[in-house]
Amino acid sequence: MINHKKLGNWPFHPKKWPFFYGWMIIISGTIGISMSIPGQTMGVSTFTDSLIEVMSMSRSQLSFAYMCGTILSASMLTWVGKKYDIHGARPVALIATVGLGMVLVYLSQVNHIQSFFGADGNSVMLNFVIMCFGFFALRFSGQGALTLVSRNMMMKWFEKRRGFAMGFSNVVTSLTFASAPVFFEHLIQRFDWNGAWLVLAVITGLGFPLYIIFFFRDDPENSGLKPDGGFVESKKRAKKNLFPVVKDFTLTEAQKTVGFWVFSMMLAMQALYWTGVTFNIVSLFEHSGYDRETAVSIFLPSSMIAIAVTLSVSSLSDHIKLKNLLYVMGGSACLALLGFIYLEPLDRLFQLVIFGYEMRLGLHSIILGNGVMMGLYSVILSVTWPRFFGRSHLGEISGRAITFVVVGSAVGPILFSESLAYFDSYEGAEWICLVLFAGLTIASIWANNPQEKLRVE
Known part of the structure; x- marks a missing residue:
């Protein structure tokens, strides 16, 4: 053997x-x-x-x-x-x-x-x-x-x-x-x-x-x-493990918790929305009267914001409840979607030039919302499953969650393309995404770590 x-x-x-x-x-x-x-x-x-x-x-x-x-x-x-x-x-x-x-x-x-x-x-x-x-x-x-x-x-x-x-x-x-x-x-x-x-x-x-x-x-x-290499903080900074794992959940047990579904669906919605937008980004902006250069210009600043958010929140996630990140992620996605839906009116409403750089309310709502959402996505995907459900069945549980993410990434481009085909606009897909993100953000109130109840018991 x-x-x-x-x-x-x-x-x-x-x-x-x-x-x-x-x-x-x-x-x-x-x-x-x-x-x-x-x-x-x-x-x-x-x-x-x-x-x-x-x-x-x-x-x-x-x-x-x-x-x-x-x-x-x-x-x-x-x-x-x-x-x-x-x-x-x-x-x-x-x-x-x-x-x-x-x-x-x-x-x-x-x-x-x-x-x-x-x-x-x-x-x-x-x-x-x-x-x-x-x-x-x-x-x-x-x-x-x-x-x-x-x-x-x-x-x-x-x-x-x-x-x-x-x-x-x-x-x-x-x-x-x-x-x-x-x-x-x-x-x-x-x-x-x-x-x-x-x-x-x-x-x-x-x-x-x-x-x-x-x-x-x-x-x-x-x-x-040992995990963390037997890491021990100095007495001045020493803190106990704030989120100890009391029980290793099986996939069946994990799927009976609200947290599993809310976190999985929020990650899947991010994949659906982001692939739908990126596959049609030039067309999305053209339908609001903007050129290809403006459409492509959102990616670099959004990526810079995402990296900054990832760096700052990764360490913070070791000390806070993860559902707080869901609130911010869902709110950021809603901000970006409102920016897309009302892009032209918002830009007409507010434009400001700062040191030669033109600030537009609609365009920069999209950039900020996408950047924060993408930065939080990688953090949530990385730390949620072992904290909530332990390590014994980590592969199976995360595999099921990633299944939803992959399906979302497949459906996104089709949803946005069909919205354009049927309504001659992307607003149908954008409103669907906005409603779903808003609903998941509200549902995050009940997305508690199942280990918390076990610690009390």
């Missing part, structure tokens, strides 16, 4: 590392999430126009294949989480990254696969099946399995300083996600679209597995270590 404990401490024992190995886990998990970018929406979007051309598909047909593949992949994430709980981070991450490399090779050859089966521009169904399978495998291995394992692995190595530690990871991943499309575009210009995917396949499918074997590890207890 395989001794998983001994295997987990091979090829070197984390206890012999010159500093607390949890910080190496933060670095490794961050790299793991970054390696999933080819399977993330911003990674796929760089290749969209090339796929439309070579597969002779319309943008709507390709988008529908992407949505179907994404939803299919989401349906399997709870199963992946369960396997993670049983087998640990390293074997699941290895399978996920090798699988990601293989599907990238598959996608680089879809035009040849199309020809092999005799598909052409008139073979709509066959082309759809080819791309739907590719998107399913890509989203499952990249956005799903590899991201889930990398994030959960990091959460297990910290308790008292989980928010503080994850803050570094969240900031770095925000920067890598923001810069990835530029890197992918450079690869496409140099190697063409299929050559770019082959380069990424070598990195994720051959190079990164070696890193996983050497540096990924499971629970710190398996290596004779």
Whole structure:
């Protein structure tokens, strides 16, 4: 029989590392999430126009294949989480990254696969099946399995300083996600679209597995270590663990709590709203009388605000109730949506030039609301599940929550596109999102940590 404990401490024992190995886990998990970018929406979007051309598909047909593949992949994430709980981070991450490399090779050859089966521009169904399978495998291995394992692995190595530690990871991943499309575009210009995917396949499918074997590890207890590395504050600053875990919940038990559903749905709504907006950002602004340059200009300042919020709130999250973050996140999303709905009237109502910079009420409501919402999203996603439900079934519980997030990211672009098709405006989708965010913000009042009641008992 395989001794998983001994295997987990091979090829070197984390206890012999010159500093607390949890910080190496933060670095490794961050790299793991970054390696999933080819399977993330911003990674796929760089290749969209090339796929439309070579597969002779319309943008709507390709988008529908992407949505179907994404939803299919989401349906399997709870199963992946369960396997993670049983087998640990390293074997699941290895399978996920090798699988990601293989599907990238598959996608680089879809035009040849199309020809092999005799598909052409008139073979709509066959082309759809080819791309739907590719998107399913890509989203499952990249956005799903590899991201889930990398994030959960990091959460297990910290308790008292989980928010503080994850803050570094969240900031770095925000920067890598923001810069990835530029890197992918450079690869496409140099190697063409299929050559770019082959380069990424070598990195994720051959190079990164070696890193996983050497540096990924499971629970710190398996290596004779404790979460936080036995961190002890000075007497002047010493504080007890404000949110001790009394019970490890199963997925079934977690789903019986209000907190699980409110937090999951708020995260899913963020994914739905954000993908819907980003897929249609230029068109959204054009319908309010603004040009492409104005539309694209919101991303950089929103990202800067998001990074600032992540850095400041990550440490704060170790000391406050997480439902307070839900209030702010929901309110920020509502602010951004009101900015979109009333963009032109609000900008006419208030414009101010400060040191040569023009302030507009509608535009800057969008920038501020999106920035705060995105910054809080990464914090809430990182620290909620182990604090609320413990670590024993973390993979399965977070897998179910991420399932809703992935489904939301698939539905968002369709919701906004259909709103434009039926109402010749995006206001229908925007009002739906506003009502749902407002409802979830109110419901956050009852989204308490289930451990609180157990501590009292």
